[in-house]
Amino acid sequence: MLIRLFLDRLKTIPLCMLLVGGFAISSHADQEVNVYSARQEALIKPLLDEFTVETGIAVNLVTSKGDALLTRLQKEGANSPADVLITIDAGRLYRAQEAGVLQPIESETLAAAVPANLRSPDNLWFGLSKRARGIVYAPDRVDPAELSTYEALAGPDWKNRVCIRSSTNIYNQSLVAGMLSTEGQDAVDTWLAEFVPNFARPPQGGDRDQIAAVASGRCDVAIVNSYYLGGMINSEDPQQRQAAERVAIFWPNQDDRGTHINISGAGVTASSKNTAEAIALIEFLTREESQQWYAEANNEYPVRDDVEPSDLLQSWGEFKADEVDAVELGRLNPQAVMAMDRAGWK
Amino acid sequence: MEVADTPPVKQGGSQSARLRHFLWQSALVIAAGIIAAPVLVIISSLFQPFSDLWRHLLDHVITDYVVNSLLLMMGVAIGTSLLGVTTAWLTATCDFPGRRFFGWALVLPMAMPAYIIAYTYTGMLDFSGPLQSYMRETFGWQYGDYWFPEIRSLGGAICMLSLVFYPYVYLLARVAFAERSVALLEASRNLGHGPWRTVLTVALPMARPAIIAGVSLALMETLADYGTVDYFGISVFTTGIFRTWYGFGELTTAAQLAAFLLLFVVSVVVLERLSRGAMRFNAQNARAAQLRVSLVGWRAGFCCALASAVLIAGFALPAAQLALWVLRSTDSVDAQAFLSLVGNSFLLAAIASLCALLVALSLAYAVRLRPGRLATLTVATASIGYAVPGTVIAVGVLITLAWADNQLNNVLQVAMGSSGGLLLSGSLAALIFAYLVRFLTVSMYTVESGLSKITPALDDAARSLGRSPRGVLRDVHVPLLRGSVLTALLLVFVDVLKELPATLILRPFNFNTLAVRTYELASDERLTDAALPALTIVVIGLVPVILLSRGFTIGRGQHG
Numbered sequence: 034m035l036i037r038l039f040l041d042r043l044k045t046i047p048l049c050m051l052l053v054g055g056f057a058i059s060s061h062a063d064q065e066v067n068v069y070s071a072r073q074e075a076l077i078k079p080l081l082d083e084f085t086v087e088t089g090i091a092v093n094l095v096t097s098k099g100d101a102l103l104t105r106l107q108k109e110g111a112n113s114p115a116d117v118l119i120t121i122d123a124g125r126l127y128r129a130q131e132a133g134v135l136q137p138i139e140s141e142t143l144a145a146a147v148p149a150n151l152r153s154p155d156n157l158w159f160g161l162s163k164r165a166r167g168i169v170y171a172p173d174r175v176d177p178a179e180l181s182t183y184e185a186l187a188g189p190d191w192k193n194r195v196c197i198r199s200s201t202n203i204y205n206q207s208l209v210a211g212m213l214s215t216e217g218q219d220a221v222d223t224w225l226a227e228f229v230p231n232f233a234r235p236p237q238g239g240d241r242d243q244i245a246a247v248a249s250g251r252c253d254v255a256i257v258n259s260y261y262l263g264g265m266i267n268s269e270d271p272q273q274r275q276a277a278e279r280v281a282i283f284w285p286n287q288d289d290r291g292t293h294i295n296i297s298g299a300g301v302t303a304s305s306k307n308t309a310e311a312i313a314l315i316e317f318l319t320r321e322e323s324q325q326w327y328a329e330a331n332n333e334y335p336v337r338d339d340v341e342p343s344d345l346l347q348s349w350g351e352f353k354a355d356e357v358d359a360v361e362l363g364r365l366n367p368q369a370v371m372a373m374d375r376a377g378w379k
Numbered sequence: 380m381e382v383a384d385t386p387p388v389k390q391g392g393s394q395s396a397r398l399r400h401f402l403w404q405s406a407l408v409i410a411a412g413i414i415a416a417p418v419l420v421i422i423s424s425l426f427q428p429f430s431d432l433w434r435h436l437l438d439h440v441i442t443d444y445v446v447n448s449l450l451l452m453m454g455v456a457i458g459t460s461l462l463g464v465t466t467a468w469l470t471a472t473c474d475f476p477g478r479r480f481f482g483w484a485l486v487l488p489m490a491m492p493a494y495i496i497a498y499t500y501t502g503m504l505d506f507s508g509p510l511q512s513y514m515r516e517t518f519g520w521q522y523g524d525y526w527f528p529e530i531r532s533l534g535g536a537i538c539m540l541s542l543v544f545y546p547y548v549y550l551l552a553r554v555a556f557a558e559r560s561v562a563l564l565e566a567s568r569n570l571g572h573g574p575w576r577t578v579l580t581v582a583l584p585m586a587r588p589a590i591i592a593g594v595s596l597a598l599m600e601t602l603a604d605y606g607t608v609d610y611f612g613i614s615v616f617t618t619g620i621f622r623t624w625y626g627f628g629e630l631t632t633a634a635q636l637a638a639f640l641l642l643f644v645v646s647v648v649v650l651e652r653l654s655r656g657a658m659r660f661n662a663q664n665a666r667a668a669q670l671r672v673s674l675v676g677w678r679a680g681f682c683c684a685l686a687s688a689v690l691i692a693g694f695a696l697p698a699a700q701l702a703l704w705v706l707r708s709t710d711s712v713d714a715q716a717f718l719s720l721v722g723n724s725f726l727l728a729a730i731a732s733l734c735a736l737l738v739a740l741s742l743a744y745a746v747r748l749r750p751g752r753l754a755t756l757t758v759a760t761a762s763i764g765y766a767v768p769g770t771v772i773a774v775g776v777l778i779t780l781a782w783a784d785n786q787l788n789n790v791l792q793v794a795m796g797s798s799g800g801l802l803l804s805g806s807l808a809a810l811i812f813a814y815l816v817r818f819l820t821v822s823m824y825t826v827e828s829g830l831s832k833i834t835p836a837l838d839d840a841a842r843s844l845g846r847s848p849r850g851v852l853r854d855v856h857v858p859l860l861r862g863s864v865l866t867a868l869l870l871v872f873v874d875v876l877k878e879l880p881a882t883l884i885l886r887p888f889n890f891n892t893l894a895v896r897t898y899e900l901a902s903d904e905r906l907t908d909a910a911l912p913a914l915t916i917v918v919i920g921l922v923p924v925i926l927l928s929r930g931f932t933i934g935r936g937q938h939g
Binding site: 067073074075076093094095096097098099100101102104105108109110112113114124128198199201203206234235236237238239240241242245246248249250251261264268269270271272273276366367370371374375379 | 432435439440443501505506507509511512515521522529531532609610611612614618621622624625626627628629630704707708770773774777778781782784785788800801804805880883884885886887888889890891895896899900902903904905907
């Protein structure tokens with residue numbers, strides 16, 4: 034009797050082991066990946082949720098400004114919980130690279146998906162989407178034939194006709210950094226000295242404000258990121274839609290280096306404890322469906338050449354993009370700010 | 380009664396008293412030191428080498444930063460004292476139709492984040508906004524045909540900041556006016572001074588600590604403001620700090636700029652304290668102050684109109700614009716996610732305001748019990764965080780906590796052979812700590828200005844009647860401080876509710892607040908979508924405002 038009881042007990046042991054094992058497995062299935070993102074929640078969370086549904090890997094998210102996240106990552110050091118850093122411009126990716134908070138990752142998927150000039154040579158970070166900085170103009174006052182390049186807006190014809198936001202804005206800094214890289218310091222200084230006095234008003238507001246200013250006749254042209262125009266076209270606010278209807282977009286520098294683009298991108302942190310999951314997430318963000326999502330959700334261009342942009346983006350026409358290395362935008366950012374300071378661009 | 384408590388203390392011998400004094404001071408210094416650590420981290424950047432970037436900054440931009448910052452501060456100082464003192468005087472000492480309503484309603488603009496009011500006014504008054512568009516269509520004008528004030532300008536920024544920061548002056552001055560000594564005012568009238576002269580030469584100087592405390596808070600907020608000046612494109616010191624950090628990627632140089640800003644603020648605060656000197660502002664008889672001048676006729680109408688105008692400009696109009704945007708936005712809102720935002724914001728604000736009050740009370744009280752240079756200095760150090768842009772404080776907190784965490788980790792590693800990851804960084808405690816560092820000033824100023832009006836003779840009387848120091852606090856000060864305590868709670872609550880930069884940098888994973896959501900949408904220039912969380916901040920800010928006004932009324936009732 035006693036022996037049988039003992040034998041019964043024995044039988045339950047494998048069951049117990051199974052339970053414990055099951056726990057181990059389920060806690061293993063409880064994989065997670067921690068993301069520091071400079072892309073704001075609304076422009077990344079839907080993709081992350083999709084990732085969780087498909088892979089079962091939970092994603093924990095903190096959003097903030099790129100430099101703030103980078104500082105947090107640096108100060109937390111080797112103990113940082115972050116696995117992935119997402120930024121919204123090349124300059125921050127470069128800074129993260131220089132700060133040594135990213136690790137190189139081997140991924141054939143990423144190497145195939147992201148063009149070489151939109152990822153770091155050491156595979157520290159990869160572009161996720163492209164953001165183009167075009168010229169918005171008022172068709173009733175500006176003949177597109179008058180427009181050609183960013184540089185041409187420095188001419189005497191454009192006196193008091195140009196709207197652009199503050200040089201504190203990163204997209205202007207990247208634009209000038211890109212020009213510094215290809216045109217050189219002297220050319221840029223000369224250009225800025227003539228371009229800044231052409232401003233119709235002291236730089237103020239955001240890109241949508243510049244578009245509204247063109248629409249209402251405060252100025253005739255403005256340099257803005259195209260997705261803001263897309264956002265206004267799709268806005269629920271009738272005022273924004275009306276303003277967007279009164280303007281058109283022009284892609285400058287088509288006969289030389291191309292229109293300036295910036296990238297949002299991601300890298301795996303050096304302190305990552307979930308490297309495999311982190312790589313899986315970045316690969317997910319560059320796959321075809323995700324690439325289309327950037328265009329549909331925020332009118333950004335895919336980094337993949339084999340993915341068609343949305344209908345709206347296609348309606349703006351194809352354009353030649355400046356192929357300057359994204360690393361250069363980051364490297365020359367301080368010089369760009371100095372040049373703009375010297376020219377009195379507030 | 381606690382009569383038995385005191386004699387042993389008195390007879391306790393000088394040695395144990397000295398020991399107690401020493402322990403007390405050490406505790407004070409340690410507490411203040413922990414709170415001041417993040418600020419000291421920033422100041423310590425001055426001991427690091429100055430980079431070549433300084434040459435560029437000095438040559439090209441620093442003059443702009445300094446001049447614009449000073450102009451902005453002067454404008455806001457004038458704006459907030461005009462609005463704050465006038466409205467406080469009217470609601471505290473006069474009776475006119477709607478006085479009770481205005482009494483609490485005039486605090487409302489404080490619930491409006493500065494950059495949000497800037498967005499709403501720009502939306503209304505900008506060149507491409509509805510008003511100017513309407514004027515152009517109606518009169519067939521074009522750009523250049525007419526003059527209209529440019530809202531996104533230095534003057535515009537002064538107006539915006541004055542409209543949302545005057546409640547600091549209003550709240551503090553009103554408490555001071557309400558508790559003013561009628562005897563002194565009557566003496567002044569008896570000596571033949573007219574009402575205006577009495578106000579200018581007796582009432583205003585008596586309220587000076589309160590008014591200066593209020594204006595100081597408003598100015599520190601002004602120096603710390605980034606959203607408004609950035610949106611308006613004005614180069615001030617704050618925008619310079621961020622331009623240096625983000626644009627040049629030089630955190631150390633940015634911290635050095637912030638450190639200079641801090642030193643400037645500290646020296647102004649010290650100068651003000653010195654100029655106050657040995658003057659005492661204790662009201663002799665706080666209870667006799669319930670008489671109000673009844674205004675009738677055009678005077679009453681004028682007061683009513685004035686208060687309404689301030690309230691409309693600072694609150695009703697921008698709130699209405701927000702409400703309009705909310706109606707226009709059809710962005711689907713996930714109710715549950717939204718409620719969690721509301722809950723998070725409320726919880727953080729409630730906890731932080733309580734913590735700040737407790738710390739402020741203990742520090743202010745410590746100084747009162749054992750005044751001295753060390754105590755004053757300690758408290759001053761603990762409360763300079765307010766003038767620094769929130770992001771800079773957040774970086775100081777980040778560095779301090781990450782350092783503490785990594786030290787802790789090393790100890791754990793040695794002791795237990797395993798590391799537990801980061802305990803403090805990225806926790807809610809880190810966030811509360813950051814709020815304390817940044818907003819302790821607000822509690823401190825409010826509590827101190829309340830305490831300063833309680834004459835030490837009252838303490839002595841209570842002590843001689845056998846109350847222990849704690850007993851004095853409980854039975855004498857707390858009832859008299861009721862207004863100040865509630866004000867301190869309210870101010871910090873609303874400040875935390877609006878707080879963005881520290882929350883943005885330090886918050887844990889998957890944790891958002893209304894301010895974060897507002898900022899994210901606004902930074903993407905989706906103002907109509909940002910309006911709902913922004914309006915919710917304002918609405919939640921109403922809760923403590925209403926509680927406070929009830930607290931005031933109940934307090935009055937008890938005074939008889």
